[in-house]
Amino acid sequence: MGTFKAIRIDKAGNGTTVALTQFDEAELMDGDVTVRIEWSTLNYKDGLAVTGKAPVVRRFPMIAGIDFAGSVEASSHPAWKAGDKVVCNGWGMGETHLGAYAEKARVKGDWLVRLPEGISMRDAMAIGTAGYTAMLSVLALERHGLTPKNGPIAVTGAAGGVGSVAIAVLSKLGYYVIASTGRMSESGYLKELGAAEVIDRNELSGPAKPLAKERWTGGVDSVGSTTLANLLSMTKYGGAVAACGLAAGMDLPSSVAPFILRGVSLLGIESVMCPMPLRNAAWARLASDLDHGKLAEITEEIGLDQVIAAGAKILAGEVRGRIVVKIL
Structure with a gap:
């Protein structure tokens, strides 16, 4: 047993403290697979955790980070062996289990997805x-029966992570994408991703x-609140909106009118405990339906020592x- 670098969050009075420090391997939680983490990423929820802006963390001490990719170091799980390349989301x-902003993690083998071919x-x-949440949203719209022939798809929070990937995937699938953003200066970027129109939020x-x-x-809505309410009120008869975020708040100041007068459906997207068959399906589609050239264009790389500052920026x-985080 030794130590490894990690971003550790501790309870401090009514708030939390966060620091890049050495973490004792003996403090790792139970799990049947130990992974050497090579890459992580920065999501909105990670920003909430490292800044303490919302009570994301449920136990202390906590290692922040909700995503990792790495190599199996040791396993007692029948599906995994040392050297396997894996992804965990x-x-x-x-939140409740020590996370991904670290050089090492111990998790349940049932949580892992094999790194798809070509990624x-x-x-x-x-x-x-x-x-991955963006793709779950696309899959939900497809299950509802929507195709490019049905008409435009609106994407809110378009310049963010969910929005950027949603635009890239939907445009490649042939949809006419309308991107909504609060940063109209990013119009060129959004059109390069595949947006046909850009509207001000x-x-x-x-x-x-x-x-x-x-x-x-x-x-595809990652914003919530009034934005989602307006999105629903403007959705065509028989259409559907996939709700997957709350950047503007958890409230929904809407009415039942879109649902009972136009037959609009609100599709809830949950990624944290998503069943493994759907999870694997989403990753398989990401391997085939996401232009990796566009993925490279929307990606910035930082080190573990830059995560805390970047967390404030994403909020x-x-x-x-x-943003990808290079761990090793």
Whole structure:
């Protein structure tokens, strides 16, 4: 047993402290697979955890980070052996289970996904929970029966991680994508990803009417609150919106009108405890339906020592696309 570098969060009075420090391997939690982490990523939830802006962390001490890619170091799980390349997203990592901003993790083998063919560990973390959530949203819209022939798809929070990957995937699949952003200066970036139109988020930020003019057949929303309410009110008859985030809040100041007068469906997207068959399906589709050239264009790389500062930036809306964290 030894120590390894990790971003550790501790309880301090009514708040928390966070620091990059040495963590004792003896403090790792129970699990049947030990992984040497090579890459992680930065998600909105990670920003909340490292800044203490929301009570994401449920036990202390905690190692932050909800995503990792790495190599199995030791395993007593029948599905995994030393040297296997694996990805892990969610399952309470960084919240109730020691997480990914570390050189080592011990987790349940049932949480792991084999690194898909054709995706590097770095690319897997450029995708991360944000991209995997975007794909879960696309799969939900497809299960609802939507196709490019049905009409436009709106993507809110478009310059963020979920939005960027959603645009890249949807455009490659042939959808006409309308990107909503609070940073109109990023219009060029969003069109390069595949957005056909870019609209100012102010168009979706006012009080929502019960029903507004029909503008799109569906949507991927990572914002919540009034934005989601407006998105629903403007969705065409029989359409659907996949809700997967709460950047603007957990409330939903809407009415039942879109649901009972236009037959609109609100599809909830949950990524943390997502069943393994759907999880594997999402990663398989990401391997085939995400342009890796576009993925590279939206990705910035930082080191473990830069995560805490970057966490504050993602909460302030100052991060475009995806950030990967090089661990080793």
